[in-house]
Amino acid sequence: MDDVTGVVLAGGRGSRMGGADKGLVSFRGRALVGWTLERLKPQLAELLISANRNIERYAAYGYPVVCDESPGYAGPLAGLHAALGRARFDLVCSVPCDSPFLPLDLVRRLRAGLDRAQADIAIARAAGRVHPVFCLCRRGVRKDLEAYLSAGERRLESWYRRLRHVEVDFDDADAFRNINTPDNLA
Numbered sequence: 001m002d003d004v005t006g007v008v009l010a011g012g013r014g015s016r017m018g019g020a021d022k023g024l025v026s027f028r029g030r031a032l033v034g035w036t037l038e039r040l041k042p043q044l045a046e047l048l049i050s051a052n053r054n055i056e057r058y059a060a061y062g063y064p065v066v067c068d069e070s071p072g073y074a075g076p077l078a079g080l081h082a083a084l085g086r087a088r089f090d091l092v093c094s095v096p097c098d099s100p101f102l103p104l105d106l107v108r109r110l111r112a113g114l115d116r117a118q119a120d121i122a123i124a125r126a127a128g129r130v131h132p133v134f135c136l137c138r139r140g141v142r143k144d145l146e147a148y149l150s151a152g153e154r155r156l157e158s159w160y161r162r163l164r165h166v167e168v169d170f171d172d173a174d175a176f177r178n179i180n181t182p183d184n185l186a
Contacts, residue, residue: 003091004107006044007066007083008036009076009133010051010058010097021054023097035100037061043107046088049097050079075154076133077145084142093136096178102134103175110136113168120163127173132156134176137163 010023010033023033033049041047049065051058058065066086068078080094091114093107103109106124114122120141124134133156141163148159170176 002045003089004044004093004111004136005046005048005083005087005089005091006040006093006095006107007048007050007079007087008033008040008097009079009094010049021051023049023051024054024057025098027100032100033058033061033097036095036097036102037063039100039102039104040093040095040106043104044093048083048086050083070149074149075156077149077154077156077159080135080137081142081145081149084137084139084145087139090139091136092139094133096133098178099134099176101175101177103170103172106134106170107136109170110134110168113166114138117166118164119166121160121165123160123165123167124170124176125167126170126176129173129176130157130167131176132160135160 024031027035047063049058049061049063051065052067055065066082068074069082070078084092093110095102110122114136121135121137124131145159
């Protein structure tokens with residue numbers, strides 16, 4: 001879509017991956033973030049990467065890298081907050097860096113749900129499970145998100161439920177499978 005900014009969230013500690021930077025972990029011969037970027041890029045006008053370490057390696061993919069404004073690896077919401085501040089467009093779609101199977105129509109379907117519900121944020125749902133890191137939100141939610149983070153809150157689901165939100169159903173639950181651990185990688 002020619003009016004959507006995307007952000008690949010790669011700013012975590014990788015604690016479930018033994019401290020490895022998950023986006024840079026090799027999967028089927030290349031870094032997880034490479035697979036995610038490949039599937040997301042055709043769906044957007046602008047793409048950002050949110051990272052807090054290995055900045056140069058992420059920048060080598062050719063997209064701007066944004067870092068959390070809050071210290072201490074505050075989670076995916078901190079990455080989304082930074083992206084909302086840097087985005088050129090009013091709509092921002094976020095996905096985790098460890099999602100090499102994400103739907104090729106993710107942005108289009110989240111946008112349709114967002115517009116239909118006149119919501120502030122659209123969240124993906126598959127097989128009855130909500131996947132809140134896969135979301136499309138309006139840039140105007142940044143102020144509310146900033147207040148939420150400033151209060152020490154970190155839970156994505158608690159934050160988005162405070163907003164006008166819609167959950168958008170997807171058929172393929174495997175498309176939202178994350179590679180979080182060495183066992184998942186194997």
